[in-house]
Amino acid sequence: MMSQVAALEALPVEATGPRPFIRWDENPKVRLGSLGAEPPLDDLVAQLQQSVHGFAEKVMQPIGRNLDRLSAEEVIAPGSQLWAFREAYAELGITMEALATFPPNLMPDIFAILFEELGWGDAGLAISAGVDLLPHYMAAKFGNEFVFKTYPEELIGCWGITEPDHGSDSLDANGAIFHPQGTYGRPNCVAKISDGKVIISGQKSAWVSNGPIAELAILYCAAETKAGIDSSRGAVVIVPLKSLGVSKGKPLEKMGQRALPQGEIFFDNVELDIDHLIVAPEDYKKGVYAIHSEANALMGGVFTGCARAAYEHAFAYAHERKQGGVPIIRHQDVAKRLFHMARKVELSRAITRRVTTFNMLNDMPALQAAMFSKVTATQHALEVASDAVQMFGGNGVTREYPVEKIFRDARSSLIEDGCNEILSIKGGTLMVDPDLLKPTA
């Protein structure tokens, strides 16, 4: 009679599914794929992954490296390769409307893999592509069809929430992390809502991603109603940035993600029809929660990809570089370092994929879960990029090799979209279950 193992081996793999009990005749020689220990992907997701990967390799990596060397002004100047990137990215057709045509059960994988591949290509350009989606994403979330009818998705998007006097506190609309003696103080930007109009005055911080090139903003700011100004009950407004009264500051010079333009936006009595109000003051906290859950998960994908790029460079270098007569990969400490780098990439990917799956298949996303993903992936990206620099030895700190740039790109991510320490405090407050704190007696 055929043994159970032989019977299993005789069956085609598709018929048997996972095969945990195969006899080991030889030393295992298993290679992980570019996405690590990835189970087979759905055909549609696999095709998307391959085409975005090709784009990241052929377009994003070389353009990202070139833009990194330019001044912030040169990055946004006419004729800069930033525009070539944007044109080529537009051809991929990744819009909210296109994404809505994918089967919903594939969306979590599509979202996480798309942003991992873009982050692998260039973290700054990936964030630029990600924030592009946010105005229409928020319009879709809050059922505002006017935005889709009036403003094409091709417009360059941005998200303006932080202000010169409000960074961390602007991401904490319910005041959960405020110091007990703290007050919000004066907002730098206010939307006055009255008589069927929204009138915006003030400014957003120099940190608005895509700010200098954006054409459409999703603006989060304090609201002034008949009851006065209450910064905890703000407004979320779609603002076409060609409107009368909008102006912009100079693009900011920063340490990493230099392909991502960053800059202030000023509003001088910018008057818009009330249709532009996406979220009214009574729902402001929901509005902050909605965008932050999305943005933090997006960051998880991008910085998984950024860490993976650093790991792959280190892996290749460890096989090429010889010291003491052997490739450095033969030195046990180098192999051990690579192991921990790969482990961290795999962990970032796993947590991001789990969070996008959980959040997209639930009626309401868990912000604290999105924060798990952002904090883990960005912290790992910094650690993996730092290990890559170390593995390259002296070459690691020169601009001749790619890991120096990736290290700088990764560093900003611990601050971007909320400092990791703030996200951890805020995430912790979301984990308080009042029911468990009730006295049992």
Ligand SMILES: Cc1cc2nc3c(=O)[nH]c(=O)nc-3n(C[C@H](O)[C@H](O)[C@H](O)COP(=O)(O)OP(=O)(O)OC[C@H]3O[C@@H](n4cnc5c(N)ncnc54)[C@H](O)[C@@H]3O)c2cc1C
């Ligand atoms: C690359 C990049 C891209 C960005 N993109 C955007 C964008 O697209 N749109 C946008 O609006 N903004 C953007 N930002 C701004 C970003 O969200 C803020 O920089 C971030 O929220 C921190 O605010 P801050 O810089 O004002 O720091 P602050 O809030 O001044 O914090 C300074 C330090 O104090 C600590 N701290 C502050 N409050 C507390 C507290 N309650 N408890 C404990 N510690 C505290 C912080 O952790 C931090 O270490 C971006 C920033 C970067 C770096």
